[in-house]
Amino acid sequence: DQQVKQNSPSLSVQEGRISILNCDYTNSMFDYFLWYKKYPAEGPTFLISISSIKDKNEDGRFTVFLNKSAKHLSLHIVPSQPGDSAVYFCAARRTGANNLFFGTGTRLTVIP
Amino acid sequence: NAGVMQNPRHLVRRRGQEARLRCSPMKGHSHVYWYRQLPEEGLKFMVYLQKENIIDESGMPKERFSAEFPKEGPSILRIQQVVRGDSAAYFCASSREGGLSNQPQHFGDGTRLSIL
Numbered sequence: 503d504q505q506v507k508q509n510s511p512s513l514s515v516q517e518g519r520i521s522i523l524n525c526d527y528t529n530s531m532f533d534y535f536l537w538y539k540k541y542p543a544e545g546p547t548f549l550i551s552i553s554s555i556k557d558k559n560e561d562g563r564f565t566v567f568l569n570k571s572a573k574h575l576s577l578h579i580v581p582s583q584p585g586d587s588a589v590y591f592c593a594a595r596r597t598g599a600n601n602l603f604f605g606t607g608t609r610l611t612v613i614p
Numbered sequence: 615n616a617g618v619m620q621n622p623r624h625l626v627r628r629r630g631q632e633a634r635l636r637c638s639p640m641k642g643h644s645h646v647y648w649y650r651q652l653p654e655e656g657l658k659f660m661v662y663l664q665k666e667n668i669i670d671e672s673g674m675p676k677e678r679f680s681a682e683f684p685k686e687g688p689s690i691l692r693i694q695q696v697v698r699g700d701s702a703a704y705f706c707a708s709s710r711e712g713g714l715s716n717q718p719q720h721f722g723d724g725t726r727l728s729i730l
Binding site for chain 1: 618620647649654655656657658659662669670672673705707712716718719720721722723724
């Protein structure tokens with residue numbers, strides 16, 4: 503049962519444009535959400551997170567938006583750079599739990 | 615991913631052998647998590663440990679798998695009598711505070727286990 507879903511396996515964007523990665527979840531008990539970036543043969547690197555009490559969190563070029571009513575979050579990267587090319591994972595934690603639930607990832611390619 | 619150290623990076627075992635995967639958390643972190651990633655899938659939680667205690671093993675298979683985080687030394691994920699289906703990337707993560715806090719988990723580079 504996939505509780506966190508990333509329905510787009512891949513995304514290509516021109517350098518300098520905005521990248522928008524989407525994530526949907528099914529469990530209304532999730533209260534903390536994170537985005538990780540992963541390069542081949544490396545572990546996931548933490549990018550940005552958001553608590554369910556907020557609807558937006560920004561850190562430099564990265565902004566995460568949370569729409570609780572739609573059970574949807576998105577990661578915006580602007581401007582996109584070739585070094586952003588990686589697989590991006592959305593993750594969520596539910597109230598009272600210790601572990602993270604991960605989506606299956608979206609491979610972002612930023613074209614120079 | 616400086617900080618969380620996993621070894622070995624690659625491990626090859628024959629069916630029926632034992633696999634031992636090691637994880638040293640980031641400095642100052644006392645909470646360790648193990649995840650498994652099968653090909654084309656996301657990471658799946660296995661177990662959460664603090665020093666000398668298993669806190670949550672709800673994602674761990676009931677047989678052949680065990681984990682420990684001793685007072686001294688790294689956390690160990692042990693798989694006995696490995697089978698082909700155990701082939702995966704195993705990631706360890708650590709955090710400064712427990713999983714119930716809003717602290718991100720930081721990951722190592724993983725151990726890629728291949729079963730012949």
